Amino acid sequence: MRNSPAQSVFDFITSRLPLYKLNMKDMVTEKEVPVHRMSWGYYLGGLALFFFGIQVLTGMMLLFYYEPTVSEAHESVEYITHFVTMGALIRNMHAWSASFMIFCVIAHMLTALAMKAFAKPREMTWIAGVLLVMVTFAFGFTGYLLPWNQIAVNATKVGLASIDQVGQYLPDALSHLAEEVRVTIQGAPAIGQATLSRFFALHVVILPLIVSGILGLHLLSVQLHGMSQGVEDKPKRKEKFFPFFILKDFKEWGIAFLILFVLALCLPFDSLFPYPLLEPYNALGSTPDGIKPEWYFFFVYYPMEMLPFWVIIVVMTIATLGLFAAPWIFRNSSHKTMRWIASAVAGYMIIMTLFGEQIYHAVKG
């Protein structure tokens, strides 16, 4: 007997978002986590969530002193760093935790890929996750500009200018479109107060709102579906989510916090930058040497420096579509294949992040 179309839509939704499981028994007391050699992957999402929490908290604290205007932004950040009690600590925590969060988010995505966690019925969870990765990068990009120093503004300038580059591949009638997009994002033909205001609004209001929506859906569906099996064979052992897994989760959070706190106390995140890059942005001077984005953009930045731009566009588009469509593309792939794919991507990311600069110099001479 065939179902009516309405019935099949309903079935599709209930199998993806099984709200009938919205109870203590299914979500807490009887939830179980498989134990196998990839189980460490189950903690990464929680860690990313933890660092996001730190970001929200420290971010709100920084808001008490930060002033989003081109004339005041840099001074207010300096004020936080040098005069506010524990201001440097809070700012360092925000910056270090941002890096940690991005690391965890990427690692979480790759392990989910390796464990084929996106397979039916978890497609929505996966897509929400991919969106969250993108929003996380958007957080990084917008937050980077806010201190309004030389490296921040110039790197943002370079990042946004790459949008213009798309124009050359569009048909003549549309070729100005790319520039218009950039100007709309910037709010003005050149980066200035309008850009800062927009990025500020994005960073502290709009992106957090977007995240809370998507994250809610992501977490809800994780709890509803339970953990994916993760490996080929049915795991021999399972452990209870409550209290065992969640206690371990908290333990990881405690360790993460300790590391973050000590690091933020001891090492200013910007001690790795050469000095003049942290001076206030000077719109009239020349661009200083050594402008580059944050480390988490290296995997796309260095290829962009070395390869023709159209290659980047094509690869990025394919990669993005591939990520969204993974649940359907890899529907029949084995766990082993997925592990290979994820390892290859991870290998590429690690090499590009660590050695991108050397590779770039080797290629360009």
Added chain:
Amino acid sequence: MLELFAFVGLPYMAILICIVGVVWRLRKDPYGVTSLSSQFLEGKQLRWGSLPWHFGILLIFAGHLVAFLIPGMWQSLMSVPWLLVSVEVLGIAATLLCLIGLGVLFFRRLTTGKLQKTTKLADFVVTSLLIAQVALGLMVAGGYRWGASWSTGTLTPYVWSLVTLSPDVSVVRDMPLPIQLHMTGAWLILLILPFTRLIHMVSVPIHYLFRSPQKVVWSNPRRHEQAVTARVTQESRRHFLKAAFGLGTAGVLLSVGVLDKLGRFFQMPGMHKDEEANLLETRLRRLQLTAEEKELELERMRAEEIFVARLSELNGQAGKYFIDYAMRPGLAFKGEDGWPMLLSAKCTHLGCTVGNQVDASGRILCPCHVSYFDIKTGMPNPGAPAKAPLDKIAWVVRDQNGSEVATESARGSRTGRIDVAIADTCSLYIVKSLTLEA
């Protein structure tokens, strides 16, 4: 006389009776050396009484003991203010814990029917004595602050003088009454210890904490099964409690440290007057810079021509930066023919600002992705990331009377002629009309 009895006679008597009494009890009735536990009769209230009391008194006792055993080291530790405050706070908290516990225990004895069958007068005496002693301790801690520190120089020598059999009451003789009473109370408790349930202090099963779990093997299979299940449950319970305790402690320690830091973040920073003035000055400077930038922008909206430089200031080695009509940076050079050359300094690759130093082959460098631009044509070097040439910028040169001498449009078409004789008196302007024409 009374004084001598209270500070010398009573202590020796108490110690003596305590030792002799305990030995006597242990020999006479070794299995009677217990706390006479009433947990079987009533457990719920006992938990809320016995646990706080024991935790509290153990901590307090430990505190008294270190002041007695290592007075020198303790004294130097207690000279650190925050440590002293922490110890005192901890002590007072433990004292309150004791009082709460004793209160519950006392109330329980009074109100639970089952218990009263086994309650003797001695139990009330013990409890009352303990309550009085703890209350006195609290009075001392509250009324004569920082006992953790001052006791090492006063009470410790006194107790040691007793131990070394050369009693010296000179310090304690003039102490305030509550302290003296607290000391007397301590000797009294020691005195009655062998004859009451307090005797359980010498039979605390400390080894229970360290021995491995005992496995009871039953020959009956059903009982055996039950025992195993019970043991597994107990072990998982133990694991959970251990983990929860560890995490709880870590959590408390972390939050104390962290909340301290976070709290101070919101306090107004205490700044020196000079610092405040310097900060204000820097802020003002930044505001002025922004204002100047806005003025430049307004000028570019309104003015038909904008002054760039006097011709005499320009040369072919280092370009002079200016801001063009689109608020982008521009560079002005002087060519070999004496004519000015104006180029946009915004790199055609990704918009960085190009450097102004001209190299040996007449090129300027964009530092972002290493493109070299020829200053004559604006063309990038072959293979550079930048593909398009830097834009030319239209200009006009006027002599000192303001009359037009020469122009060049953005497309490069020139009019007029620059006379070498008067060149140095001429000035260079960028022109809106010629810019728009391009």
